[in-house]
Amino acid sequence: MAELDRTKLLAARFKAAGDRPYLASALYSLTVVPSEAVPTMGVDRHWRCYVSPSFVEATPVPELAGVWIHEVAHLLRDHHGRADRLPAADRRDRVRVNIAQDCEINDDLLDDGLPLPEGRVEPGLFGMDKGLLFEAYLPGVPPQPHLHDCGSGAHGDPLPWEINGPGGPPKVSQVEAEALRRATAEAMRAHQRSRGTLPGGWLRWADQVLEPAVDWRRVLAGAVREAVAWAGGAVDYTYRRPSRRTAAMRGVVLPSLRRPLPRVAIVIDTSGSMGPDDLAAALAEVTGVLREVGVGANRVTVLAVDADVRAASRVTSVDQVVLAGGGGTDMRVGIEAAMAAKERPNVVIVLTDGYTPWPAEPATARLIAALVGDDPPAPPAWVESVRVTPGG
Template sequence: MTELDQVKVLAARYRAASERPYLASALYSLTVVPSGGVPTMAVDRHWRCYVSPAFVAATSVPELAGVWIHEVAHLLRDHHGRADRLPAADQRDRLRVNIAQDCEINDDLLADGLALPQGRVEPGTFGLATGRLFEEYLPQLPPFAVCSDCGSGAHGSPADWEIPDDGGRGGVSKVEAEALRRHTAEAMRAHRRNRGSLPAGWQRWADDVLEPTVDWRRVLAGAVREAVAWASGAVDYTYRRPSRRTGALRGVVLPSLRRPLPSVAIVIDTSGSMGEDDLAAALAEVTGVLREVGVGGNRVTVLACDADVQAAARVTSAQQVNLAGGGGTDMRVGIQAALALPDRPGVVIVLSDGFTPWPEAPSSSRLIAALIGADPPPPPAWVEAVRVPRGSD
């Protein structure tokens, strides 16, 4: 293996940090690892930067500085963490994921005037618009036979030339990585305030780190799953299936414990302030989660309610719901009607903009409020609230 020109590599990093000082802390946190296996430069999840001596010898310092920034961008944008959340089929196509990530990064770097080596990819290479996230680029890309590999710090899958997790040689922990991301985002915000603009992608990234947008679907799904699990935790005795210990007691039949699957009631605010599209989107999310946890349509009752209950029916899909109403708003009526159903629900989910009176005290059923809109008033503290942005898709 050709010996790595350390002076050239470090000179390129110094140039990158000097010209983009808000990236300096992140750049200097990378541990340099010479490697003949890596094609150019790459990073792993632990912030180790693998450098090809041959690539360094053939590349100018300005272009190497651009590659330094490209590689640290994979780590700052948590590309490996986001890749872990992709569908399994996409995760297996790691090099195509890498290309999509390169598109997300390189349009910002080129807009920032950075020099990058020949052979780079950018959205225009595939006739795609700039300014997108890699998750948006991925389904629009063709398959690739050969392309660059930026390492597990990008696509998430360790390469043969990477040091094993327990192999030492420096590295940054998850906690340290999060601190670096926040420090870098704060430095970017200060740079933008004092010296001018940033590329749109970096600006969006910094804003997301400092003022994160909550994924309401994930929060809602978690709340519904937890509530269903809580309601399912109730046990009762039944003689329909005698206890296994009955055989040991002559003439005595012992009941067995059962863990019933709860019924769920969904109360939908159909007053004039609510939009059908918002309601349908939130209802589809709720019914999807219920199906995942095994609560089928035969155990879900949907009640449309404004100031009175307009419709109540068991449904198997969101399309079957009759969103009747349009008058005033009082979700207490819908909640009371839900609790009075013959099959009393263990979980009641309310989809509303929040401008409604609420019951004065909790009941034995778990209550979740999915609050739709930009600034809904908070429900009582005992109501589990999830905020759903209006017009979310």
């Protein structure tokens, strides 16, 4: 392996930190790992920066400074964590994911006047607008041949040129990474107040880190998908389709394993404190996700819990849900009614303002609470909960 020109490489990092002092702490947290296996530069989840000695030799210091900032941007923006939350079909194409992430970063870097090496990608190459997140760019990125790979610190997939397993160069833990992100965001805000020169993309990122706005729809959809996947992972034996091993067993019929579709119960609080628009939005989000994951209407039961009579009735559409006056609905009635059904659900989703008693123990089904309202009380710790922001 050619010898790495560390003086040149570290001079480029010094320049990057000097020109953008708000990135200094993050830049100096990266551990340098020389490697001829990496085409240019790349990062892993542990804030290790893999550097090709040949690339350093061929690249001027100003461009190297831009690559330093590009790579640390993947880690600051938690690209690998966000990539982990993509649908499986998107995660499998790490090249497209990486290109979309580069689009998110490079438009900000180019607006900031940073020189980047030739062959860089930017949204305009695909006819897309600037200033978006990589999740928005991803659908517009066509299949690509294998290009430069920024490593698992970007798309999340460990690569052969990364050091995996225990030992090796120092790592930055998840807790330390979050502290670095927050410190960097605070430094960016201070820089913006004093000089007013921060690129718009970085400013939006800093605002999100310091004052995160959680999209309840995404959180609720993720919770429902995960619960349905968990329920669908159960297997059981059936004689409806005999095992293929039956042919080898004379006079014996062996059952085969089947993976059943889960059943879902949606229990709706009809007390007066529930906002009709937010309730309808939450119910629409849940039913939309269930359709998307293949759980049809014939496997979904919707129960409305009446505030006055404390009974549960089955409904077939959101139009049949009547919001009563008063409050104090006991959602245990709905949960018990759902679990007492002839075909018990695997997943129970409760739409409520949170002002209700809860069952004393976890049910045999997964229980998700979509908490609608300004400041709903927290359910027991064993209930998966998502706060639905009013009007959000």
